Amino acid sequence: MPTHAGTPLIEASGLTRVYHRPRTSLTRPGEAVHALRGVSLTVRKGERYGIVGESGSGKSTLLRLLCALDRPTAGSIRFDGREIAGLPERRLRFLRQSLQIVFQDPMSSLDPRMRVRDLVAEPLVALGEPVGDRVTELLDAVGLPASAAGRYPHQFSGGQRQRIAIARALAPRPEVLVADEPVSALDVSVRGQILNLLADLVDELGLTLVFVSHDLSVVRHVCETVAVMNDGEIVETGAVDDVWAEPRHAYTRTLLRAVPTLEGFR
Ligand SMILES: Nc1ncnc2c1ncn2[C@@H]1O[C@H](COP(=O)(O)OP(=O)(O)O)[C@@H](O)[C@H]1O
Ligand SMILES: [Mg+2]
Numbered sequence: 149m150p151t152h153a154g155t156p157l158i159e160a161s162g163l164t165r166v167y168h169r170p171r172t173s174l175t176r177p178g179e180a181v182h183a184l185r186g187v188s189l190t191v192r193k194g195e196r197y198g199i200v201g202e203s204g205s206g207k208s209t210l211l212r213l214l215c216a217l218d219r220p221t222a223g224s225i226r227f228d229g230r231e232i233a234g235l236p237e238r239r240l241r242f243l244r245q246s247l248q249i250v251f252q253d254p255m256s257s258l259d260p261r262m263r264v265r266d267l268v269a270e271p272l273v274a275l276g277e278p279v280g281d282r283v284t285e286l287l288d289a290v291g292l293p294a295s296a297a298g299r300y301p302h303q304f305s306g307g308q309r310q311r312i313a314i315a316r317a318l319a320p321r322p323e324v325l326v327a328d329e330p331v332s333a334l335d336v337s338v339r340g341q342i343l344n345l346l347a348d349l350v351d352e353l354g355l356t357l358v359f360v361s362h363d364l365s366v367v368r369h370v371c372e373t374v375a376v377m378n379d380g381e382i383v384e385t386g387a388v389d390d391v392w393a394e395p396r397h398a399y400t401r402t403l404l405r406a407v408p409t410l411e412g413f414r
Pocket of ligand 2: 207208209
Protein backbone atom coordinates (compact mmCIF):
# COMPACT_ATOMS: atom_id res chain seq x y z
CA MET A 149 0.00 0.00 0.00
CA PRO A 150 1.29 3.46 -0.80
CA THR A 151 2.13 5.58 2.23
CA HIS A 152 0.64 8.99 2.98
CA ALA A 153 3.95 10.61 2.14
CA GLY A 154 2.72 12.24 -1.08
CA THR A 155 2.42 15.99 -1.37
CA PRO A 156 -1.01 17.54 -0.72
CA LEU A 157 -3.16 17.58 -3.86
CA ILE A 158 -6.58 18.64 -2.55
CA GLU A 159 -6.67 20.89 0.51
CA ALA A 160 -10.06 21.95 1.80
CA SER A 161 -10.30 24.33 4.69
CA GLY A 162 -13.34 25.45 6.71
CA LEU A 163 -15.88 24.50 4.03
CA THR A 164 -19.44 25.39 4.79
CA ARG A 165 -22.43 25.08 2.48
CA VAL A 166 -25.83 26.41 3.42
CA TYR A 167 -28.79 25.61 1.16
CA HIS A 168 -32.00 27.55 1.30
CA ARG A 169 -35.17 25.56 0.89
CA PRO A 170 -37.79 27.41 -1.21
CA ARG A 171 -39.89 29.72 0.99
CA THR A 172 -43.34 28.43 1.73
CA SER A 173 -44.75 31.71 3.04
CA LEU A 174 -44.45 35.33 1.93
CA THR A 175 -43.42 36.52 5.37
CA ARG A 176 -40.94 33.85 6.42
CA PRO A 177 -37.64 33.12 4.60
CA GLY A 178 -36.93 29.61 3.28
CA GLU A 179 -35.46 27.24 5.83
CA ALA A 180 -31.64 27.11 5.85
CA VAL A 181 -30.02 23.67 5.58
CA HIS A 182 -26.46 23.53 6.89
CA ALA A 183 -25.17 20.72 4.68
CA LEU A 184 -21.50 21.35 5.57
CA ARG A 185 -20.35 22.95 8.82
CA GLY A 186 -16.65 23.71 8.49
CA VAL A 187 -15.02 20.74 6.79
CA SER A 188 -11.24 20.60 6.37
CA LEU A 189 -9.34 17.76 4.75
CA THR A 190 -6.16 17.02 2.84
CA VAL A 191 -5.91 14.42 0.08
CA ARG A 192 -2.35 13.62 -0.92
CA LYS A 193 -1.07 12.62 -4.35
CA GLY A 194 -1.63 8.91 -4.90
CA GLU A 195 -3.76 8.53 -1.80
CA ARG A 196 -7.02 6.59 -1.82
CA TYR A 197 -9.25 8.70 0.40
CA GLY A 198 -12.67 7.49 1.52
CA ILE A 199 -15.52 9.58 2.87
CA VAL A 200 -18.15 7.65 4.79
CA GLY A 201 -21.36 8.68 6.50
CA GLU A 202 -25.06 7.97 6.44
CA SER A 203 -27.47 9.44 3.92
CA GLY A 204 -27.83 13.21 4.39
CA SER A 205 -24.49 13.68 6.19
CA GLY A 206 -23.18 15.97 3.44
CA LYS A 207 -20.94 13.62 1.41
CA SER A 208 -22.25 14.55 -2.03
CA THR A 209 -22.26 18.24 -1.15
CA LEU A 210 -18.59 17.97 -0.14
CA LEU A 211 -17.70 16.15 -3.38
CA ARG A 212 -19.50 18.72 -5.51
CA LEU A 213 -17.43 21.44 -3.87
CA LEU A 214 -14.16 19.53 -4.28
CA CYS A 215 -15.01 19.06 -7.98
CA ALA A 216 -16.03 22.73 -8.39
CA LEU A 217 -19.53 21.74 -9.48
CA ASP A 218 -20.89 23.97 -6.71
CA ARG A 219 -19.51 26.86 -4.64
CA PRO A 220 -18.99 26.86 -0.89
CA THR A 221 -20.82 29.39 1.28
CA ALA A 222 -17.45 29.88 3.01
CA GLY A 223 -14.05 28.24 3.04
CA SER A 224 -11.28 27.47 0.61
CA ILE A 225 -10.34 24.58 -1.70
CA ARG A 226 -6.89 24.30 -3.18
CA PHE A 227 -6.13 21.87 -5.98
CA ASP A 228 -2.40 21.38 -6.54
CA GLY A 229 -1.84 24.67 -4.73
CA ARG A 230 -4.39 26.68 -6.73
CA GLU A 231 -7.55 28.09 -5.15
CA ILE A 232 -10.58 26.72 -7.05
CA ALA A 233 -13.52 27.82 -4.86
CA GLY A 234 -15.57 30.34 -6.81
CA LEU A 235 -13.46 30.24 -10.01
CA PRO A 236 -15.50 30.76 -13.19
CA GLU A 237 -15.83 27.72 -15.48
CA ARG A 238 -13.45 29.17 -18.09
CA ARG A 239 -10.64 29.10 -15.51
CA LEU A 240 -11.32 25.52 -14.43
CA ARG A 241 -10.03 23.73 -17.52
CA PHE A 242 -7.02 22.32 -15.66
CA LEU A 243 -9.36 20.84 -13.07
CA ARG A 244 -11.76 19.40 -15.69
CA GLN A 245 -8.80 17.56 -17.20
CA SER A 246 -7.11 16.49 -13.95
CA LEU A 247 -10.17 15.39 -12.02
CA GLN A 248 -12.97 13.17 -13.28
CA ILE A 249 -16.09 11.88 -11.58
CA VAL A 250 -18.05 8.64 -11.52
CA PHE A 251 -21.57 9.12 -10.20
CA GLN A 252 -23.85 6.72 -8.37
CA ASP A 253 -26.33 6.00 -11.12
CA PRO A 254 -24.93 5.42 -14.62
CA MET A 255 -28.50 5.39 -15.97
CA SER A 256 -28.85 9.10 -15.22
CA SER A 257 -25.20 10.13 -15.72
CA LEU A 258 -25.01 8.71 -19.28
CA ASP A 259 -27.06 10.42 -22.00
CA PRO A 260 -29.35 7.64 -23.34
CA ARG A 261 -29.34 9.14 -26.86
CA MET A 262 -25.58 8.86 -27.29
CA ARG A 263 -23.65 5.82 -28.46
CA VAL A 264 -20.96 4.48 -26.15
CA ARG A 265 -18.26 5.66 -28.57
CA ASP A 266 -19.43 9.26 -28.23
CA LEU A 267 -20.07 9.02 -24.48
CA VAL A 268 -16.52 7.83 -23.83
CA ALA A 269 -14.97 10.33 -26.26
CA GLU A 270 -17.01 13.30 -25.00
CA PRO A 271 -14.61 14.50 -22.26
CA LEU A 272 -11.77 14.49 -24.81
CA VAL A 273 -13.83 16.33 -27.39
CA ALA A 274 -14.88 18.87 -24.75
CA LEU A 275 -11.20 19.53 -23.97
CA GLY A 276 -10.34 19.73 -27.68
CA GLU A 277 -8.07 16.70 -27.49
CA PRO A 278 -7.66 14.02 -30.18
CA VAL A 279 -9.70 10.82 -29.71
CA GLY A 280 -7.74 8.40 -31.93
CA ASP A 281 -7.88 4.80 -30.66
CA ARG A 282 -8.62 5.91 -27.14
CA VAL A 283 -12.23 4.61 -27.03
CA THR A 284 -11.24 1.02 -27.92
CA GLU A 285 -8.33 1.21 -25.48
CA LEU A 286 -10.60 2.43 -22.68
CA LEU A 287 -13.35 -0.12 -23.36
CA ASP A 288 -10.71 -2.82 -23.16
CA ALA A 289 -9.37 -1.38 -19.89
CA VAL A 290 -12.83 -1.63 -18.29
CA GLY A 291 -13.51 -5.12 -19.64
CA LEU A 292 -15.91 -4.31 -22.48
CA PRO A 293 -15.58 -5.53 -26.10
CA ALA A 294 -14.74 -3.05 -28.87
CA SER A 295 -18.20 -3.77 -30.33
CA ALA A 296 -19.76 -1.97 -27.35
CA ALA A 297 -18.78 1.34 -29.00
CA GLY A 298 -21.69 1.28 -31.44
CA ARG A 299 -24.37 0.52 -28.87
CA TYR A 300 -26.51 2.67 -26.53
CA PRO A 301 -26.49 2.68 -22.69
CA HIS A 302 -29.88 0.91 -22.39
CA GLN A 303 -28.43 -2.10 -24.22
CA PHE A 304 -26.18 -2.84 -21.23
CA SER A 305 -26.65 -4.09 -17.68
CA GLY A 306 -26.18 -1.73 -14.71
CA GLY A 307 -22.69 -3.06 -14.02
CA GLN A 308 -21.68 -2.65 -17.68
CA ARG A 309 -23.07 0.88 -17.72
CA GLN A 310 -20.89 1.73 -14.73
CA ARG A 311 -17.92 0.29 -16.68
CA ILE A 312 -18.82 2.71 -19.50
CA ALA A 313 -18.96 5.59 -16.99
CA ILE A 314 -15.52 4.60 -15.67
CA ALA A 315 -14.08 4.45 -19.22
CA ARG A 316 -15.49 7.91 -19.87
CA ALA A 317 -14.01 9.29 -16.66
CA LEU A 318 -10.57 7.90 -17.55
CA ALA A 319 -10.62 9.31 -21.10
CA PRO A 320 -8.73 12.57 -20.42
CA ARG A 321 -6.07 10.71 -18.37
CA PRO A 322 -7.05 12.37 -15.10
CA GLU A 323 -4.81 12.42 -12.07
CA VAL A 324 -7.74 12.14 -9.67
CA LEU A 325 -10.81 9.96 -9.85
CA VAL A 326 -13.75 10.96 -7.68
CA ALA A 327 -16.53 8.42 -7.14
CA ASP A 328 -19.82 9.13 -5.36
CA GLU A 329 -21.36 5.84 -4.20
CA PRO A 330 -20.35 4.18 -7.49
CA VAL A 331 -21.81 0.77 -6.64
CA SER A 332 -24.80 1.68 -4.47
CA ALA A 333 -27.27 1.65 -7.38
CA LEU A 334 -25.96 -1.67 -8.72
CA ASP A 335 -27.13 -5.19 -8.15
CA VAL A 336 -25.40 -6.69 -5.10
CA SER A 337 -23.93 -9.48 -7.26
CA VAL A 338 -21.89 -7.09 -9.43
CA ARG A 339 -20.77 -4.58 -6.77
CA GLY A 340 -17.60 -6.53 -5.97
CA GLN A 341 -16.59 -6.71 -9.65
CA ILE A 342 -16.96 -2.99 -10.17
CA LEU A 343 -15.07 -2.19 -6.96
CA ASN A 344 -12.27 -4.55 -7.97
CA LEU A 345 -12.13 -2.91 -11.39
CA LEU A 346 -11.92 0.56 -9.83
CA ALA A 347 -9.24 -0.53 -7.36
CA ASP A 348 -7.18 -2.21 -10.11
CA LEU A 349 -7.39 0.82 -12.43
CA VAL A 350 -6.47 3.25 -9.66
CA ASP A 351 -3.49 1.05 -8.85
CA GLU A 352 -2.34 0.52 -12.46
CA LEU A 353 -2.70 4.17 -13.43
CA GLY A 354 -1.35 5.50 -10.12
CA LEU A 355 -4.45 7.65 -9.61
CA THR A 356 -5.49 9.60 -6.55
CA LEU A 357 -8.94 8.40 -5.49
CA VAL A 358 -11.65 10.22 -3.55
CA PHE A 359 -14.35 7.69 -2.84
CA VAL A 360 -17.68 8.24 -1.10
CA SER A 361 -19.83 5.52 0.39
CA HIS A 362 -22.32 5.06 3.22
CA ASP A 363 -20.67 1.69 3.86
CA LEU A 364 -17.34 1.55 5.72
CA SER A 365 -16.72 -2.05 4.61
CA VAL A 366 -16.74 -0.85 0.99
CA VAL A 367 -14.41 2.07 1.77
CA ARG A 368 -12.07 -0.29 3.60
CA HIS A 369 -11.59 -2.42 0.50
CA VAL A 370 -10.74 0.47 -1.80
CA CYS A 371 -9.18 3.17 0.39
CA GLU A 372 -6.30 3.58 2.81
CA THR A 373 -7.57 6.72 4.55
CA VAL A 374 -11.09 7.48 5.71
CA ALA A 375 -12.97 10.54 6.93
CA VAL A 376 -16.21 9.85 8.79
CA MET A 377 -18.95 12.45 8.24
CA ASN A 378 -21.91 13.13 10.46
CA ASP A 379 -24.32 16.01 10.03
CA GLY A 380 -22.04 18.15 7.87
CA GLU A 381 -18.87 17.57 9.87
CA ILE A 382 -15.90 15.23 9.75
CA VAL A 383 -16.00 13.57 13.16
CA GLU A 384 -13.09 11.18 12.74
CA THR A 385 -10.30 10.61 10.25
CA GLY A 386 -7.38 8.22 9.99
CA ALA A 387 -5.98 5.09 8.37
CA VAL A 388 -9.03 3.05 7.42
CA ASP A 389 -7.75 -0.13 9.09
CA ASP A 390 -7.26 1.74 12.38
CA VAL A 391 -10.70 3.34 12.23
CA TRP A 392 -12.19 -0.06 11.38
CA ALA A 393 -10.38 -1.87 14.20
CA GLU A 394 -10.69 0.85 16.82
CA PRO A 395 -13.26 3.55 16.04
CA ARG A 396 -12.86 6.49 18.42
CA HIS A 397 -16.08 8.35 17.77
CA ALA A 398 -19.45 7.00 18.93
CA TYR A 399 -20.95 7.79 15.53
CA THR A 400 -18.33 5.63 13.77
CA ARG A 401 -19.15 2.75 16.10
CA THR A 402 -22.81 3.07 15.16
CA LEU A 403 -21.91 3.05 11.47
CA LEU A 404 -19.79 -0.06 11.96
CA ARG A 405 -22.59 -1.94 13.66
CA ALA A 406 -24.74 -1.34 10.58
CA VAL A 407 -22.16 -2.74 8.14
CA PRO A 408 -23.37 -5.54 5.89
CA THR A 409 -20.88 -7.96 4.40
CA LEU A 410 -19.90 -7.36 0.82
CA GLU A 411 -20.45 -10.36 -1.39
CA GLY A 412 -18.22 -11.09 -4.33
CA PHE A 413 -15.28 -9.02 -3.12
CA ARG A 414 -11.97 -10.76 -3.13
N1 LIG B 1 -29.73 21.41 -3.61
C1 LIG B 1 -30.11 21.27 -2.32
N2 LIG B 1 -31.04 22.09 -1.78
C2 LIG B 1 -31.40 21.98 -0.48
N3 LIG B 1 -30.89 21.06 0.37
C3 LIG B 1 -29.96 20.21 -0.12
C4 LIG B 1 -29.53 20.26 -1.48
N4 LIG B 1 -28.58 19.28 -1.67
C5 LIG B 1 -28.45 18.67 -0.49
N5 LIG B 1 -29.27 19.22 0.45
C6 LIG B 1 -29.37 18.82 1.86
O1 LIG B 1 -28.06 18.86 2.41
C7 LIG B 1 -27.86 17.76 3.29
C8 LIG B 1 -26.67 16.91 2.82
O2 LIG B 1 -27.02 16.29 1.59
P1 LIG B 1 -26.00 15.42 0.73
O3 LIG B 1 -24.74 16.17 0.58
O4 LIG B 1 -26.70 14.99 -0.50
O5 LIG B 1 -25.74 14.17 1.70
P2 LIG B 1 -25.25 12.67 1.38
O6 LIG B 1 -24.60 12.65 0.05
O7 LIG B 1 -24.33 12.35 2.51
O8 LIG B 1 -26.47 11.80 1.43
C9 LIG B 1 -29.17 17.00 3.35
O9 LIG B 1 -29.91 17.48 4.45
C10 LIG B 1 -29.84 17.39 2.05
O10 LIG B 1 -31.24 17.32 2.16
MG1 LIG C 1 -24.95 11.46 -1.65
